[in-house]
Amino acid sequence: MASDKFTIQSFRTAKVARRPISMLTAYDYTTATLLDEAGVDSVLVGDSLGMVMLGYDNTLRVTMDEMIHHTKAVARGTRRALLIGDMPFLSFHISVEETVRNAGRFIQEGRAEAVKLEGGAAVIDKIRAIVKAQIPVLGHLGLTPQSVNVFGGFKVQGKDIDAARRLVDDALLLQDAGVFGLVLEAVPDTLARVITQKLQIPTIGIGAGPHCDGQVLVIQDMLGMFRKMKPKFVKTYAHLGDEMVAAVKKYIEEVGSGQFPQAEHCFQMEGGLLSKL
DSSP, X not given: OOOSOOXXXXXXXXXHHTOOEEEEEOOSHHHHHHHHHHTOSEEEEOTTHHHHTSOOSSSXXXXXXXXXXXXXXXXXXXXXXXXXXXXXXXXXXXXXXXHHHHHHHHHHTSOOSEEEEEOSXXXXXXXXXXXXXXXXXXXXXESOGGGHHHHTSSOOOOOSHHHHHHHHHHHHHHHXXXXXEEEEESOOHHHHHHHHHHOSSOEEEESSOTTSSEEEEOHHHHTTOOOSOOOTTOOOSOOHHHHHHHHHHHHHHHHHHTOSSOGGGOOOOOTTSGGGO
């Protein structure tokens, strides 16, 4: 495990050195400590928490207060990894002033070190304002989940030439606006390669193939804990959902049969005290 603190500058260095960047989501203290111990480069408190932690149908219902609450918890368990807070729906859509204020909350209250923002040309003024306020920004293009209603579902983006050109143009605009990196979600791997080659900032893929400068996955997806849906781009590295269900069933069985707790799980009074009760 690498011990040096991963920073915004580390993103740039990794791009130059062609050293792939690892990123995973986390939403609580315990998970954050384990990811940090394992040596992941960056931890994203994604608005995906709405689905995998809060049980919403999509990410649109997630509020700033919910994001800050979870970001604070993750910050307590993150030491080496770069911590990024995901700006939720309507937190950057109303005005530049409110956008900067909400981004600042992630830094000041949530103790994040950067924020992530979905969108391209339409949010350039917001991104420039956040960067001007000395808050690092990670961009996000392709399948932007907050636009799920516009897209008509969770669909691959950039499959035709016009859509691909828009994504390339937006990526260059975001770089010019000052983002330190760019998430590419659910885009053809060949298009992701073109964008990655054109940019001086690193790209982080999620369903964008192997040519990006790094990869990100939702932790519940890659550990087999979220069963409601499984995107094509997810590789399951463990089946903790199955293991948790089996463990709980075993616990219920042992409680019912009296096998748990046993002597080693109990505390004893000092000798002779019981007779005085």
